[in-house]
Amino acid sequence: MTIDGAAVAAPATFGVINPATGEVAEQAPDASREQLDTAMAAAQAAYPAWRRDESARRKALLAAADVLFARSEEIGRILTLEQGKPLADGTMEVVGAGVWLKYFAELDLPREVIQDDDNAVVEVVRRPMGVVAAITPWNFPLLLAVWKIAPALLAGNTMVLKPSPFTPLSSLKLGEVLRDVLPPGVLNVVTGGDELGAWMTAHNTPRKISFTGSVATGKRVAAAAAPDLKRVTLELGGNDPAILLDDADPAAVAPKLFGGAFQNNGQVCSAIKRVYVPEALYGDVVDALAEQAKAVKVGNGMEEGVQYGPINNRPQYERVSELVADALAGGARAAAGGRPIDGPGYFFEPTILADIADGARIVDEEQFGPALPIIKYTDLDEALARANGTHFGLSGSVWSADADRAAEVAAELECGTAWVNTHLALAPHQPFGGFKWSGVGVENGPWGLYGFTEMQVIHRSKH
Template structure:
């Protein structure tokens, strides 16, 4: 089977429709065994300038195409992703660590996302048509979009940004995380066979490359997905020349389980709401609040189900959860576990890390009712450690759930849908699910409240983030 091979060929950047290599390179590490699997280009400022220049040169002719012509090329890009989905998924597993089937699901989903965007059209709206005036509103592209993608969803988050940017007539410079560059470089290879030169550029480099992009005078828009701390730096850099920004940042999502929920029914979906992708999801459940009447039973069901889930190398077909993607994240989660132990909180599952074996593996760890001000509750761990918290009063739990700088997602679980909806309406988050979590679709706007971001992705609202609103007013000769 294709995903059992571990060899990786050399990849180059895509600049102005050409494959570009650099003298200096960056290693790509397989998080399951800490082995270097590839070297990729390490772009410097000159490489960035070349990419931006190519994108700027290509912009006028690309923007001048009809939206139908641009959409046709997006549809070809979607087909190319699907046709190469197995190889993309294999690279995904090697560099990111997610089990192959989950990687393949993301890649196929990314192809469908591109296809969805290819069918979207922003409306032209007549604001006034009277004897004296005709007024029309429509949307124009911004120019060059700088797209900065994180390591946890390297394919889907790339196309979330590329698709609306290209559809609306922008050209792009796409930068993946230095931890997961292979799949994005492959997307660049596919794209250069479809789009005109300079329209779709991919560059790879270390973290300073993102900072150079946010300050670059030739980039008109930055779309960034990542941590809140880095998002603040992106906003500061973009302020130099008032770039437009879309920021999808951190989250510390709360799930509230009502007293009428069935512990046997909700334990499994709650587990995956928290631990999918080894909990490396911005909208993962990171704080689980359970009503005291069912707390003990649900905690037991959750622990029992967690014990059945296999953690291991994503190349093993039986693996359900892989390693953390990188050592920095591994050390952070390890520190939170150590702090949890020092605090005296009860760890009912996991918590013991076997450091004698290679790989950034953290066992599934569940903490029984830690203090609200503990690190495991306050911080976004972005790893497989879940605090389960007891409550008895709905007003109190809503206040506790909202007591965070974040506001990305949340969920409510229970049989009384009217009660669940009333609680959902009071939660300070961009998306609130009832009896499910992490369900996203490009037709639904997705964005955060508070320090979880600025702007939205997806939907027509998200597409307009890559445009200027333009009004043309005509005084009639009457």
């Protein structure tokens, strides 16, 4: 682990499984409560000097970006080993993390003058909060860590980071490679299971908790933060709809729909999770998506030419298997896939489910895996009502030959991001967050940066 700028072993370890084999690949440190206390104390001690020197913070973030660019393939291999995604995707995730660091290193920290007259000069400034506790998921372990690290550190906060116990190795490596770039205590990386996360959220040092993960855990984080009035950003799940309008071209949109649903093997919170298709286009869309699913190469991410790896962990593999089996038992048809892939590892066939409707669990819940239900509709208002009729509200998309018409429909979606003729178009300057149970607050852009600050009014009287 990285605590106060030094490499620290833990009193115990836990196994990290390679999802392509189902076997333990490495051991990771299992932090003790005392080590967490030490990490929090280190972050608190580093805070005063770190927050006072904005120029040094920017230089450090740029240097951190350069380290990730230079070592992207090395870290990418670690990421693929523990996460399962193809090596090219693992390497690109590290590069993307560097892009995010560079963006925030160059982002303005505004001071707004709201009054300047004979009476007073009044400024609104953004101040850091102190120590931030960050808890990150297993689907994009490095990128989503940097979504928190970059704005939090630019704002002048210090951090204790805990990655998912399914994918701790890349974050441990991140802590290691940044020890020479960041002052001791500014970024501490500790690893462990759910108990460590609970200790972090209840700890009296952090002033903010930034969490990405499931709705159920997000609610527990919010409850743990409430007694201390800790600020929270919660980026939670999604059940993102894609709605095709009646003028959409099935052959043209199918590859984009497939990419928007199956990126990272469907393990993306804002990926397409269900597709609503007009009755007249239904058969053609199902066939086109099934053709895509049957053509892709699934396998060990370390192998050449693999497009999709395994599901990351056994609980998620079992959940996807269960939801697909439930759909098939309820009368749905597997136009492609529908089964686990024989052999070691957590592999599942890319699956397109037809002849299915709202009410099926895989339509109503977030599957977070390589299975996509295609739902028929006859009335657009009804399709919109069904798309919005969920506790989730992360993102969605509308597809049409008429982009203006699609944009009007997209504006009716109850979600944080509504795309037109695309999906999963994410960028560092673009705010990302959800409505309803999909989260609290946003990440990315200046808005994400502001989430790691408190507003302070500085009022200078002229009398």
